[in-house]
Amino acid sequence: MCCPCSRFSLTQHSMQVPECPALFARDLACRRGDRLLFRRLTLELAAGDACHLTGANGIGKTTLIRTMAGLTDPYAGEVGHTGTIALLDERTGLDPELPLGRALDFWFALDGAQETNALLERLRLRDLAQVPVRYLSTGQKKRAALARLIGQGANIWLLDEPLSGLDTASQALVSELVAQHCGQGGTALIASHQPLDLPRLKSVALEEYAAPLEQLP
Amino acid sequence: MMGRLLKRDLAQFFPFAGGGAGLPVLFFVAVAMLYPFAVGPDADTLSRTGGGVVWIAALLAAILPLDRLVARDIELGHFDQLRLRGVSEEAMMAVRMAAHWISFGPPLIIAAFPAAALLQLDGPTLHLVLIGLLAGTPGLAAIGLMIAALTASLRAGAALSGLMLIPLALPILIFGAGALARQDQASIGFVAAISLGLIAMAPFAAGAAVRAAR
Numbered sequence: 001m002c003c004p005c006s007r008f009s010l011t012q013h014s015m016q017v018p019e020c021p022a023l024f025a026r027d028l029a030c031r032r033g034d035r036l037l038f039r040r041l042t043l044e045l046a047a048g049d050a051c052h053l054t055g056a057n058g059i060g061k062t063t064l065i066r067t068m069a070g071l072t073d074p075y076a077g078e079v080g081h082t083g084t085i086a087l088l089d090e091r092t093g094l095d096p097e098l099p100l101g102r103a104l105d106f107w108f109a110l111d112g113a114q115e116t117n118a119l120l121e122r123l124r125l126r127d128l129a130q131v132p133v134r135y136l137s138t139g140q141k142k143r144a145a146l147a148r149l150i151g152q153g154a155n156i157w158l159l160d161e162p163l164s165g166l167d168t169a170s171q172a173l174v175s176e177l178v179a180q181h182c183g184q185g186g187t188a189l190i191a192s193h194q195p196l197d198l199p200r201l202k203s204v205a206l207e208e209y210a211a212p213l214e215q216l217p
Numbered sequence: 218m219m220g221r222l223l224k225r226d227l228a229q230f231f232p233f234a235g236g237g238a239g240l241p242v243l244f245f246v247a248v249a250m251l252y253p254f255a256v257g258p259d260a261d262t263l264s265r266t267g268g269g270v271v272w273i274a275a276l277l278a279a280i281l282p283l284d285r286l287v288a289r290d291i292e293l294g295h296f297d298q299l300r301l302r303g304v305s306e307e308a309m310m311a312v313r314m315a316a317h318w319i320s321f322g323p324p325l326i327i328a329a330f331p332a333a334a335l336l337q338l339d340g341p342t343l344h345l346v347l348i349g350l351l352a353g354t355p356g357l358a359a360i361g362l363m364i365a366a367l368t369a370s371l372r373a374g375a376a377l378s379g380l381m382l383i384p385l386a387l388p389i390l391i392f393g394a395g396a397l398a399r400q401d402q403a404s405i406g407f408v409a410a411i412s413l414g415l416i417a418m419a420p421f422a423a424g425a426a427v428r429a430a431r
Contacts, residue, residue, distance in 0.1 A: 071297055071431055085301050091294030095229070106225055110218060110302065152302075 020082060022047045022187040023068060023156050028077035029211070030063045036075065036211040037063055043204060045189065047155070050182045050198050053191040055206030061191040062089065064206065065160045068189060086154035088162055092145040094133045100144055101129030104151070113151035123147050123173070138165035150177065157181060157188040164193075172197075218304070219312055226316035230282065241278040242324045248274035249332035260337045267336030268397035271346050272353075272390055274332065275325055279357040280382050284375035286317060286365035287427065296427055306424035314362045314419055322354035342397060349393040349405050356412030359419035360385045366423035370430040 021044040029039035037060030045051055055061050066072045068079050069087050094103040104125075108116050120126050123143045128136065136144065142165050149157065157178070163171045175197045178188050182198070190196060252270045253263055290296055299309055326347060333343045364381045368374035392407040 066431075069297075069301060071300060087297065087301055089294065091292070091297075093294040093298040095225075095293070095295075106221070107298070110221055148298075154301075 021045060022049070022083060023081045023189065025064075025068065025074075025079045026077055028064075028067070028079060029075045030060055030067050030072075031075040032060065032063055038206055038209040039076070039211050041077075041204075041206075041209045045187045045202070047185045047187055048182050048200075049202060050178055050188040050190065050196075050200070051202040051204055052196050052198075053189060053204050053206060054193070055191075055210075059206045059210055061206060062160050065089070065158045065189065065191055069158050081156055083155035084152070085156045085158060086149045086152040087158045087160075088145050088149045089160040090164075092133065092141050093148060094141075094144060096134035097132060099130050100125065100133055100136065103133050104144065104147055107148045108151045111152045113153065116147075116151060119147055119150055124170075139167060139170060142166055143170060146174065146177070150181075155186050157186065157190075159188060159190045159192070161192055162190060163196075219308065222299075222304075222309070222312045223316055226313055227319060230286075230316050230320040241281040241321050242328050244281060245274045245278040245325055245328050246332055246335075248277065249335045253335060263337045264339055264342065267333070267338045268342050268346050269394045270336060271329060271332050271338075272349070272394040272397075275329075275350060275354065276357065276383070276386050276390055278325060279321065279354070279361055279386070280379040282317065282321060283361050283365045283368075283378040283382070286313070286362060287423070288365070288369040288374060291369050291427065291430055297431070306427045307420045310362060310366065310423040310427065311420040314358055314416070314423075317362055318355050318358035322350070322358060325354060326350050341400060345396050345400070345402065345405070348402065349396055349408060352405050352409040352412055353389045353393045354412075356389050356408070356415045357382075357386055359412070359415035363419050363422045363426070366426035366430075369426070 023043075023045040025041055025043040028041040028043075030037050041064070043051070053061055053064065063072065065087070067074050068081070069085050070079070071087075093107070094100070095106070104116070104120075107113075113119070117126075120129070123146055125140075125143055125147055128140060128144075133141070133144065142162070146162070149159075159178070162174050166174065171194065178190065178196075179198050182188055182200075249271060252267070256262060256266070296306070296309060300306070329343070329346055329350060333346065338346065360382055361378075364378045364385070368378045368381070371377060388411050389408055392404040392411070396402060396404045396408075
């Protein structure tokens with residue numbers, strides 16, 4: 001799973017360190033059930049890169065993100081990363097019965113997150129700290145999951161539909177947060193149907209790699 | 218980190234922490250209460266068969282928490298988030314098994330006192346029931362965890378897990394309740410051995426099941 005070139009750079013540290021991808025996929029093919037979703041996908045993201053992943057419903061965006069995270073195994077090819085990965089998807093990972101503040105505190109404590117109050121302020125979650133997570137609206141849950149993601153302090157962000165359910169102001173905030181993350185040397189892979197307003201945004205259209213509709217042997 | 222996970226899991230499962238987690242213990246006492254109504258108040262019959270009833274009640278009570286033991290955290294994405302932080306599925310399941318046992322084993326052993334009073338068990342029988350439950354409930358927790366993880370992604374998982382637990386728990390029941398009939402502690406050693414084997418196996422089996430459910 002670890003990037004092979006980190007070893008390479010260790011042995012040759014007097015020379016210039018070769019550009020090491022923070023997140024990469026080589027000749028990747030993924031399947032869901034017995035159907036091949038896409039194949040021959042090669043993707044390399046360096047530190048500071050943001051990449052917009054597009055494609056119709058069911059084409060495999062979520063599967064790709066989960067494969068990049070190492071949660072599911074690729075059907076063929078390889079994926080890898082250097083550093084740590086944080087994942088945001090449609091599930092918050094927060095206990096629905098707990099008040100939001102305590103549910104987030106579990107992850108903040110686990111991750112050793114700093115300046116959590118400023119983070120909650122920025123995501124406009126301070127006033128919701130006493131509200132149980134299950135009473136939050138879709139957009140509020142999404143913002144809460146963003147707080148968990150940022151608190152993790154990972155250098156790679158995998159965002160699966162981060163804008164869905166958010167109001168316009170919050171959508172702008174997400175773009176701002178991603179831009180800031182990448183500005184500080186972070187990497188982001190973002191699957192979204194909405195256009196993203198980010199500088200130096202790379203883009204991958206998953207349609208180009210879509211496999212023909214046939215069943216696997 | 219494991220301490221934090223255990224604390225969080227206990228908050229989810231410990232009796233009366235909310236979410237109906239106290240139900241298994243109430244269910245256990247309710248069965249012990251119903252039995253004299255069903256077979257009559259004859260003290261001799263009750264004390265002769267009561268120990269077995271406590272064991273059956275314990276086995277049935279072990280089924281109740283299974284539907285929320287693993288499936289809920291898969292749906293929440295909790296296990297995925299832990300995986301990204303480098304926690305292995307086996308470690309998650311070992312912690313979960315400990316939390317599951319702590320939240321139903323000791324409360325059940327304490328609830329065995331009122332149950333014994335209702336069933337008019339004598340001192341030596343109660344003694345055997347208590348050490349039997351102490352040796353047997355960790356095994357029940359281990360079986361329960363494996364079944365809960367295996368059935369987590371199934372639609373009828375909750376009903377199925379009850380059906381699956383009963384045959385697998387039979388050895389524990391036979392040796393545990395068998396000690397009562399013969400009034401000797403030897404077969405409780407077997408119960409403890411079965412429990413230890415199951416505890417050693419469960420985190421790996423359940424961990425593999427959680428990985429496969431992704």
